[in-house]
Amino acid sequence: MTDWSKLRDACGAAGHVPALLDRFEADASGVWSELMDHLCPQLDTVFSASFAALPRLADLALSCGGEDRRWVLLAAGAIMACAPSGDDVFEVFSAPIAELHRLTDQCLREAEDAENYVSLLQSLLSFEGVEIWDRCLEGLQTGEYEVDCPHCGVDMFIVIDEADCFSATDDYALREVEKTPLRPSTPEELEGLAKRLHDRALADGQQLVAGGLPYLFGRAACPDCETVFSVADRVSAGQMY
Ligand SMILES: [Zn+2]
Structure with a gap:
């Protein structure tokens, strides 16, 4: 007991x-x-x-x-x-x-x-x-992540939304901003956990979630310095403290 x-x-x-x-x-x-x-x-x-x-x-x-x-x-x-x-x-x-x-x-x-x-x-x-x-994974639910650029350190939003997927350094919810398109992985490029989650979401009929994962496990370009980086790596880096 x-x-x-x-x-x-x-x-x-x-x-x-x-x-x-x-x-x-x-x-x-x-x-x-x-x-x-x-x-x-x-x-x-x-x-x-x-x-x-x-x-x-x-x-x-x-x-x-x-x-x-x-x-x-x-x-x-x-x-x-x-x-x-x-x-x-x-x-x-x-x-x-x-x-x-x-x-x-x-x-x-x-x-x-x-x-x-x-x-x-x-x-x-x-x-x-x-x-x-x-x-x-919650950002797939809310539609956004906040990360910083691995090169210049600028803070930015990564927006993964059904309608639009982009990075932006200004608050896109408040005003018109310059949007830099995200670069999703192809299904063939997904591996490990990303592939497992993607396959599972598809099998479970969760098209929205399956559609967001290639962006989360894809790449983004910094709107300021144009450095291309892995979105998932920056999300992970933000959790290390
Ligand atoms: Zn940068």
Whole structure:
């Protein structure tokens, strides 16, 4: 049995976490934010109680369906996105993580829109221990990334939108800006994780996501100095701190 009083969450001793998980079970979407405030605040910090909650979250994900299951998987995914690749938790909690992965894999095939799909895809990667992309696919959802030029350092937007894909140093949302077209990879150029994600999105019928990935894993030119660079590398570089 887990001795929750010996564990900690964002607020201190974690004795109250089982009751919080009970409330999450009863109302997953309504209690999700509160659960994250305790177990994964800002979606970037975890505590001993966060990982200890994984077996219960796996049970919940199995027993509930539809929307509720998605909220449970996103909670567990947010927690695992904070575990460094190769961390002990992958071994200690291998059984619940495998179950969460299996259920996420199943949910992905049923996801209705691109937004839900991208969130679940990040969860899937977090259960596999994939770094960076377990939290950085979100730009495919929001339609933009902010990166800096590897040569001159200027900050720019990388816009990956159904209608238009470009880089720009000015805020394109506020005014007309000079747009430098992105240079997507061809499907044949995609390899490794990029190819796997692209193949998967196509197989799952997620055309929007599949259409954005060649841009994310393609190249862009700096609007100021014209240096051509890998978009994914600059997104990754922005996560190193
Ligand atoms: Zn530049």
